[in-house]
Amino acid sequence: RKEVEQDPGPFNVPEGATVAFNCTYSNSASQSFFWYRQDCRKEPKLLMSVYSSGNEDGRFTAQLNRASQYISLLIRDSKLSDSATYLCVVNIRGDYKLSFGAGTTVTVRA
């Protein structure tokens, strides 16, 4: 089983739609969770950290479900500029190493 697994998509959604996707992680001892965004042929950039109680940043909402070992990202009112690959990132072993999922591709169309 991979340490971090994501639905690769692609999720093709119209502008203004809501899109949501999950990521599962293998180690229940994992402590830190993030969503990074990677545009085509660019470097990954932090989108948001994911906190135990769930958190929101504008149109983006992240949730953590420790019991089922998954995190989710919801994007409301999608914009064309949201088209990207979203990487789920987890600190798997409790040390300072981060494990990256292969990414979920989102394409927002006009």
Next chain:
Amino acid sequence: DTAVSQTPKYLVTQMGNDKSIKCEQNLGHDTMYWYKQDSKKFLKIMFSYNNKELIINETVPNRFSPKSPDKAHLNLHINSLELGDSAVYFCASSETSGSYNEQFFGPGTRLTVL
């Protein structure tokens, strides 16, 4: 004003050659990383240095040798390049080595081995 920079951006070379990639960060961070992103898009950690000290050394062929002359620089030297080394190599840095720290990535070096 670039936070994390890498050179070169593109590298095309023949099998068997030796090449180096350089990375510099001007964020004052203590920790730097090398990642490899293959064609399947998985980003895998290769090495990490904290204040010039190696703290992560994943299962990477010993043809790959990192070097950190100071905490703002982390270079990657690759000997005897193989076809399977073709990938995008990203350098990153974070304030400290804690896993809760945001990592800032460089623009990547796209290595093609022919």
